Amino acid sequence: MTQIANADTRTRLLDAAAEQVAATPGEDISLRAICAQAGVKMPTLYHFFGSKQGLLDAVVERGFDLYLAEKGAHEPSGDPIQDLRDGWDAHVAFGIANPGFYTLMYGQVHPGHAPEAQERPSAMLRALTQAAADQGRLTVPPDQAAAHILVANIGVTLRQIILAEEDRALSVAVREGAIAAITGTAATGNRHAEIHRVLEYAAANPDILGAAETQLLTKWLRTLAESS
Structure with a gap:
């Protein structure tokens, strides 16, 4: 009792x-x-x-429980890059809907300290970037790609919380810019970037050529990218 x-x-x-x-x-x-x-x-x-910080840490953990429960309700697409997009949108939506939790989870910075609960969604993000890297779709290491996505995602979300209004156009623009940066498709007039744009399109749309043909094309494009 x-x-x-x-x-x-x-x-x-x-x-x-x-x-x-x-x-x-x-x-x-x-x-x-x-x-x-x-x-x-x-x-x-x-x-x-x-202590007061101990109580706040417990509230932060509850916030992450809520956040992960909402993310878990979404079925993965099977495409790690598309899942990065979906995860970005879910992250922003949670922050806008729960500004009190979010500002504790990501907005209060203590040098050298990160809430333990923050590691759970970070691990999920790294799993997606690792999957994308395994498919040859990243031009940076998967850990760097995950960090790139996370810091941009946090910045966009906090800005919308500060302004107390949603800015969907900004969120999509920054999201696509971040994805272009980690997949090497951002530059124009660059042979390496052009190869990665074709690679990314083929990998994101395997039904066009078929699974086996897409895998072969991806292998050829990766070879070309490495030699360019």
């Missing part, structure tokens, strides 16, 4: 903190207000979370 009561008390405190964060995006939380809402005294909060 004691364990159940403790879990219930911790949950009430976390619920109260999450509600306050959601209701007042970007503002400092009031520990006294959280304790009052949960019906406990301040020492109880410190017993469960250790």
Whole structure:
């Protein structure tokens, strides 16, 4: 019974903190207000979370749980580059819909510290860039590609939160620019870029030539790209 009561008390405190964060995006939380809402005294909060930062870390983890649950509801397309696009859009949509959680998850920077929960979506992103690299569709290492996508995605999302309005055109433009940069299709009048544009189009549309033919063409194009 004691364990159940403790879990219930911790949950009430976390619920109260999450509600306050959601209701007042970007503002400092009031520990006294959280304790009052949960019906406990301040020492109880410190017993469960250790400090104000401990409570915020727990709220951040809940934010990532919510974010990943929403992302998990989307079926992967089977194309890692298209899945990067879909993941980008889901990231922006979550931030706009949940500015309180998002600003804690990605907007509050502490040098040398990143929330442990942040690693979960980052690992999913790296898995996509690794899959794209395995298909020969990246011109940078997969870890660098993942970092490129993430920092651009965060920047676009935070800008829209700051402006308190969606800017779909900006999001799409930055998204496509980031993808062009990691796939080597951004430059014009460049033989290497032209090869990668054809490679990317073939890989993204395997039904046009057929799976076997697309695989062979991809192999030839990669050879040409490496020699150019």
